[in-house]
Amino acid sequence: MVRPRSGLVGRPDARRAAAALRYYWTGCGALSEGRHWLDRLLAADSRPTAARVRALSARSRVLITQADHAAAAECTAENLRLARTLGDPLLLATASYEAGAAVLMLGGDLARAHALLEEAAAGLAGSATEALTAAMTLTTLALTTLHHGDPAGAQRLCTRAQQHCRERGDRWWLAYSLHASGVVAAHQGAPEEAEAYAREALSLHNEIGDVSGSVAALDDLADAAASSGDDERAARLIGGSFEIGLSAGLDADARRRYWRGRETPIETIRSRCGQERFTAAFEDGRRMGLDEAVAFASGTVPAREPVVGSEPAGVPLTRREREVADLVAQGMSNREIA
Known part of the structure; x- marks a missing residue:
């Protein structure tokens, strides 16, 4: 596996390289390693750039996966503010997804989480470069939809996410969307399903x-x-x-x-x-x-x-x-x- 080296921290492309490793860190059990490198890289360069948004995005996902809810809420809030300042629609949609997921995981204002995820879903619709984030957003939106008392709507969103993953051959997020379908089934009193x-x-x-x-x-x-x-x-x-x-x-x-x-x-x-x-x-x-x-x-x-x-x-x-x-x-x- 490719991992950052100590000399990477001071390089101009360091944050972009670290952001590219986000799925390795979150998907392969290297959460502590990812958090270590992202903390170092973000501390070394605080310029308000698109590269910082992408690095904050990677750190947000590591923190959400670790279930460090307070740190995730703080990181996603900074990321969302910066994305809005920069005005890039795709960066803003991605930051909205992560902020919504963090609020949901924290058990905070679920109406706000739902609104952020709806904003993210609209911004990511049809995106070729962030297709996986679009599927992640649909799955997470399914859970806030379930919280709002609409299990049928939640399952429809799960099905859309699963179709999205299958069409692209993505098994990683397909598995998480199946988790969400299981949550909906359990909520509806179908434990075997x-x-x-x-x-x-x-x-x-x-x-x-x-x-x-x-x-x-x-x-x-x-x-x-x-x-x-x-x-x-x-x-x-x-x-x-x-x-x-x-x-x-x-x-x-x-x-x-x-x-x-x-x-x-x-x-x-x-x-x-x-x-x-x-x-x-x-x-x-x-x-x-x-x-x-x-x-x-x-x-x-x-x-x-x-x-x-x-x-x-x-x-x-x-x-x-x-x-x-x-x-x-x-x-x-x-x-x-x-």
Whole structure:
């Protein structure tokens, strides 16, 4: 994979090069790396140019994927102000999408998020250079549409996004649009349909090496398992997604998906399992690496017997990340941990 070198920071084309790597950083589990380089590049050159808008756009997407909601809101607000000042319609539409997504993820003013996403969709319609962002906008707009009580309209937007991706051979965002369809199905009381969408999304994420997307699919499948009454399976999937997410650079103190936070389903599963059974299953999930977690979620291998005292597989975590995972297993909420 191509990654920035230390000498890139001072070069005139540095921000453009970094912006071009945004899909690698967000799609391949290199979130911490991307944030590091983008922070350095943006600090080194603060000129109000189109190149800065593109770099802020890349940073916004990294922050949204990490679920660092406060930082994402701040970054997207700066990006939107600068895009409006420059007056480039395509840059403005892209910045509007990211600002709307950040507000939605934060759980803020959903009417404002919806308006920003509608503005983005109008500006991106028919764009050849930002076709992927157009599909992303339709998917995110589907979720604000669902929040506004229109599940049929939300599903129509998901279908448009999926068609958009299929016509262009884009599997990466197709998987995320399937997540959104699963959210709509779950909201309409169709858990089996929601699970089918999540399984298809997980397969696509895994095929293309999208770690962050795989984590989201594992979360969705944990919800499906809980809905069907298999709470221990749900706890294993949550443990797996939690550990893999930490390794990929997702923010463990503030992880939140587009539709709802993780804390409520985790607490529901824990209360039904009991603390001891939940912790054992959660820790078993943490010991699964990505490949094993995907195989378990897909139903191709059974869960292993819990192994007391063994360390989770995957990338070594920081002390804080390890503490957070341990505290979640013990029953502390995100607010208590923070």
